Amino acid sequence: MNDSSAASAVLRYAAFTADPNGGNPAGVVLDATGLDGASQLAVAADLGYSETAFLTPAAGGDRHFAVRYFSPKAEVPFCGHATVAAAVALGERIGAGELLFETKAGPVPVLVEAGPGEVLTATLTSVEPHTEAVAPEQLAEALAALRWQESELDPALPPRIAYAGARHLVLAAATRARLADLSYAFDRLAALMTELDLTTLQLVHRESERVFHVRNPFPVGGVVEDPATGAAAAAFGAYLRELDGLESADLTLHQGEDLGRPGLLRVRLRPGDPRVRVSGTAVAIPLG
Structure with a gap:
């Protein structure tokens, strides 16, 4: 994937809200295969949100992903709002249920659940604090x-x-x-x-x-x-x-x-x- 195709594949979600004008905007790239770290940083900088999550399939099934997070200036080991955004985006496409995100900080399980009106909620479980x-x-x-x-x-x-x-x-x-x-x-x-x-x-x-x-x-x-x-x-x-x-x-x-x-x-x-x-x-x- 080159930079231009990655940029076009960026989804935009507001996390910790049900209002697109509330919460924290995050970029989500559901398949960043072939996109190196420098390219991911460039995409995040171009988008300008505080974080963008880049997912690639990981061994262990279709609900297991390696995830990297980039601000406009640097990579961070873990980002909660981009995790919630990515999990809800996945839930809308592959259904509610358990996900596993392999982050730089360690494995982060995420449970996506459908509530009233089919509104999806994501619950992440942190690494040991x-x-x-x-x-x-x-x-x-x-x-x-x-x-x-x-x-x-x-x-x-x-x-x-x-x-x-x-x-x-x-x-x-x-x-x-x-x-x-x-x-x-x-x-x-x-x-x-x-x-x-x-x-x-x-x-x-x-x-x-x-x-x-x-x-x-x-x-x-x-x-x-x-x-x-x-x-x-x-x-x-x-x-x-x-x-x-x-x-x-x-x-x-x-x-x-x-x-x-x-x-x-x-x-x-x-x-x-x-x-x-x-x-x-x-x-x-x-x-x-």
Whole structure:
């Protein structure tokens, strides 16, 4: 497949929404056979979405795929919203059921289910997650790049780096107003994120015990802000499990409201399984 034919084969889906004007747009190439990494990056850059997923058939049957994810600037090991978009696109073509995506981060099972009105929902199961501390000087640099004060953080949700396929720095705003007012130093934050191997920052505000508002700066991908971020949602689930000692919980994350692209992410923690499940719908974006 050459670059021009790959570009024409790109499907466009909005993930974590049932509205093409909501959620996070993702590109999906259902058969990227013969398209090398440089060509995939070129297609993703031309499309301009925060991520594009490129699938190739893998051994193990017609529901098993190798998947690579590219932002307009670089490859990332895992992307949640493009996974949901790709799974729904597949479900529309080969039916609901279980899929297996082999990603750079590891194997990611995805279950596609049909709900009321035949709306498809995809639930991904992350690779095994973990969290780690962030050094004081790195936190200070992140806050300086964001133009936030440490006094504006929620002390009940301390800063951590969380991983569930990609690395994210979790910072919690004490107020919804602080989260809504996001204007950061793009290059300065990108430099810190490159140093720490971060994919996004997971900026959160806790509305209630299990309901959160979140935002995700993504300068390392060439994108000011990601409208709905499944990989970060999975990492945040792992963060909350460790912080609150949760064995089982259902979390609701609202994202994209401040961008005019509201999305809804469901995060599930289950007993006896450290992995995190993230669910959402997706819908095709009409051409033009």
